[in-house]
Amino acid sequence: MAATEPALASVRALVFDVFGTVVDWRGSILAELEALGRRKGIAADWGIFVDDWRRGYQPAMQRVRSGALPWTNIDGLHRLILDDIVQKHGIAGLDEDEKRQLNSAWHRLDPWPDAVAGLTRLKRRYVIGTLSNGNVALLVNMAKRAGLPWDMVFSAELVRHFKPDPETYLMVPALLGIAPHEVMLVAAHGGDLAAASRQGVRTAYVRRPLEHGPAAQPETVAAGGFDLMVEDFGALAAAMGA
Amino acid sequence: MAATEPALASVRALVFDVFGTVVDWRGSILAELEALGRRKGIAADWGIFVDDWRRGYQPAMQRVRSGALPWTNIDGLHRLILDDIVQKHGIAGLDEDEKRQLNSAWHRLDPWPDAVAGLTRLKRRYVIGTLSNGNVALLVNMAKRAGLPWDMVFSAELVRHFKPDPETYLMVPALLGIAPHEVMLVAAHGGDLAAASRQGVRTAYVRRPLEHGPAAQPETVAAGGFDLMVEDFGALAAAMGA
Numbered sequence: 001m002a003a004t005e006p007a008l009a010s011v012r013a014l015v016f017d018v019f020g021t022v023v024d025w026r027g028s029i030l031a032e033l034e035a036l037g038r039r040k041g042i043a044a045d046w047g048i049f050v051d052d053w054r055r056g057y058q059p060a061m062q063r064v065r066s067g068a069l070p071w072t073n074i075d076g077l078h079r080l081i082l083d084d085i086v087q088k089h090g091i092a093g094l095d096e097d098e099k100r101q102l103n104s105a106w107h108r109l110d111p112w113p114d115a116v117a118g119l120t121r122l123k124r125r126y127v128i129g130t131l132s133n134g135n136v137a138l139l140v141n142m143a144k145r146a147g148l149p150w151d152m153v154f155s156a157e158l159v160r161h162f163k164p165d166p167e168t169y170l171m172v173p174a175l176l177g178i179a180p181h182e183v184m185l186v187a188a189h190g191g192d193l194a195a196a197s198r199q200g201v202r203t204a205y206v207r208r209p210l211e212h213g214p215a216a217q218p219e220t221v222a223a224g225g226f227d228l229m230v231e232d233f234g235a236l237a238a239a240m241g242a
Numbered sequence: 243m244a245a246t247e248p249a250l251a252s253v254r255a256l257v258f259d260v261f262g263t264v265v266d267w268r269g270s271i272l273a274e275l276e277a278l279g280r281r282k283g284i285a286a287d288w289g290i291f292v293d294d295w296r297r298g299y300q301p302a303m304q305r306v307r308s309g310a311l312p313w314t315n316i317d318g319l320h321r322l323i324l325d326d327i328v329q330k331h332g333i334a335g336l337d338e339d340e341k342r343q344l345n346s347a348w349h350r351l352d353p354w355p356d357a358v359a360g361l362t363r364l365k366r367r368y369v370i371g372t373l374s375n376g377n378v379a380l381l382v383n384m385a386k387r388a389g390l391p392w393d394m395v396f397s398a399e400l401v402r403h404f405k406p407d408p409e410t411y412l413m414v415p416a417l418l419g420i421a422p423h424e425v426m427l428v429a430a431h432g433g434d435l436a437a438a439s440r441q442g443v444r445t446a447y448v449r450r451p452l453e454h455g456p457a458a459q460p461e462t463v464a465a466g467g468f469d470l471m472v473e474d475f476g477a478l479a480a481a482m483g484a
Contacts, residue, residue, distance in 0.1 A: 003326035075419065127382060136394065177317065
């Protein structure tokens with residue numbers, strides 16, 4: 001598909017899911033956990049630990065959505081989950097500073113190899129931004145470290161709603177002063193894109209087969225459900241004429 | 243003053259007032275008005291016109307603050323003022339598209355000559371962002387056109403309060419997950435800085451003697467009222483060790 005097709009020719013801004021789509025959260029967190037384990041002499045199955053940490057994320061957001069928890073940003077939710085799984089995995093000997101430092105590992109995620117080059121191309125022609133459940137500090141710190149050249153950091157924290165709540169997708173056209181169909185969401189997750197599409201936003205699915213690690217089954221989605229399907233951000237830039 | 247002084251050594255993020263501090267709103271708008279006048283054969287005192295446009299800005303924000311107007315962003319307020327002064331100056335012959343295009347001139351303001359280089363230096367060591375009454379679309383479009391390398395666009399629109407309301411200054415440390423004294427506001431306006439200081443934010447005054455044009459009396463402020471006073475963003479970067 002080319003950006004000159006009617007549905008895509010109107011796109012003026014591309015916003016990106018971040019965890020898994022732009023950055024390799026699992027590989028990055030796993031590396032920090034393994035380094036911590038070596039430094040502190042802690043033995044644990046860090047692969048299961050990181051998967052547990054991420055698995056706690058949807059239920060934690062649901063507790064905020066339901067009102068069981070007052071508004072808590074992702075740094076706060078990551079810390080609640082961390083305290084649970086440190087106990088569950090029987091890990092002792094981490095003091096408060098070490099836990100705080102470990103929790104901030106989510107600010108230090110490495111981008112997929114094609115991400116910075118693809119975003120840099122797209123930025124020449126489009127407004128590019130995050131659209132992430134990550135909080136602003138996390139996204140700003142990550143972008144600075146990784147060189148992600150965002151024009152704008154859109155975060156769930158700005159509307160106090162997590163994706164896939166409609167408020168998150170609608171924030172982008174509202175704040176950019178454009179129509180929903182002039183915005184495209186790029187994500188490696190079909191559910192996120194389906195929710196965006198219901199708000200009139202264009203969608204690009206990018207395959208990230210290694211998001212859950214080399215041993216995991218990658219997400220599979222039906223072709224035809226999105227405005228674009230691409231293998232990486234280089235292909236996305238090409239398809240969008242950037 | 244050097245950044246190693248205690249009060250400044252703790253600064254981690256610099257946020258910038260935009261109109262007048264980063265960009266030359268008067269010169270930029272005046273150039274667009276004069277070009278429009280030539281193109282359309284409209285004679286007017288464009289210098290008075292641009293000053294009237296800007297002079298309408300504080301009363302318009304006050305109408306929002308008092309509740310006389312519902313929340314309206316700066317694009318909306320600029321348009322209300324424009325419609326008034328077009329009539330006041332007896333300017334005829336502008337259609338809706340031309341008025342919309344003219345109103346968006348505020349998205350196309352040129353930076354002061356030292357701004358991009360100074361910000362680029364500061365960005366290496368600090369988080370840099372806007373802290374402006376301008377709306378998000380205006381600030382994002384301006385940054386893209388002018389090459390302003392913000393890490394984050396903080397806008398009054400995100401908290402639906404205009405400066406100098408405390409909510410605007412407090413948004414920055416809250417969203418960056420740092421303390422107010424770790425934030426510095428840079429502005430060419432003493433009143434903006436005084437209001438920020440009351441919220442615990444550090445302050446840097448930058449002189450912009452041409453903000454109101456070559457014939458106007460520049461703002462004068464007493465020395466000693468700010469953490470820093472500088473002549474331009476190059477001097478600011480040097481003072482902050484960047």
